[in-house]
Amino acid sequence: NYDQFPKDFIYSYLLEYSGSPLLQMSVIRPDGVRLELVSTSLPYSNLKIIHNDRIFSTDIMIKKELGLQAEKFEFEIDRLSVEDIIFSKTELNKPLKGNYVFFIDFYEINKESKIIDSKLIIGGKAFGIMGTDELRRDLAIGLLWGTPLALFIGLVVSIGSVVIGLVYGIYAGFKGKKTDETMMRFNDIIYALPALPFLIILSVTISNSIFVMTGFLMIFGWVGIAKVARSMSLQIKTRGYVEAATIMGQRDSKMILKHILPQLLPYAFASIAISVPAAITTEAGLSFLGLGDPSFPTWGQILHDANTFGAASRGLWWWIVPPGIMIAITGLAFVFIGNALDSIINPKLKR
Incomplete structure (x- = not known):
């Protein structure tokens, strides 16, 4: 009972079968006209399998089936969309209001098939605060x-990277000599590796799970922190109270925890805040390339879906702009927090 045609429709089904059943889809309109929409065979299988699939109104087979029934309409239907044909009056191309009954039939030789799930989704012009995507998912919900996923990735990666880099750098700087040299050469090797290509390779070959990706990001995120922590550790260990503690025979672990680590904590907190945007944007970039975890609606995954379904070329700005704005706002917020902490820690920066 709308004055406009539906935007599209999706039929989703979950079927248990063996062999190669025939799927037929048709609709009886309010004026009694029956239109055949789909007639296709499902993939053959010797064993009983569970088959999950979707039929979109944009499928070319529906347009072909309707083209064979053009005589039921008094106007040209070749250039019309499937929705404009199915839900149109026969005498002119205007919406036909009333009840539409869709029929889905599965035909097979044996009687062992079972429909587990079956649903039809008809898309209107708009839904929700920010519209929907191609699969009728509310973008505002996405x-x-x-938001919590981005914060989880950003905070976990930044905290993990800072902790690893802090411990690594402090220990290398405190021990010095060959230990410092060996640890810093390993640090240089990791630092020289191109992070993005390696992250792409690891995501493709090992796993694209969001938790595994978080670990991968930490692998490449600690090296810069370690260099700074080492240089600060080298300066602190030459101070008198540290040398006095060494003469008194204090253990290395106690001197690090009591005299060196506390002085690096302010720097660590600032580094955590500044590192969050890099982690969020890196994850978004990987997800945009199709290497993210599809089971989680991250902002990068939303942008990937928008790119896959051609949102930019179709003018669907509400699918593209909001995730980009959220990434930018979150990144800027943590940059400002990090700069504020840095100014507090280093008063000379205020001048």
């Missing part, structure tokens, strides 16, 4: 779900 953005809300993406």
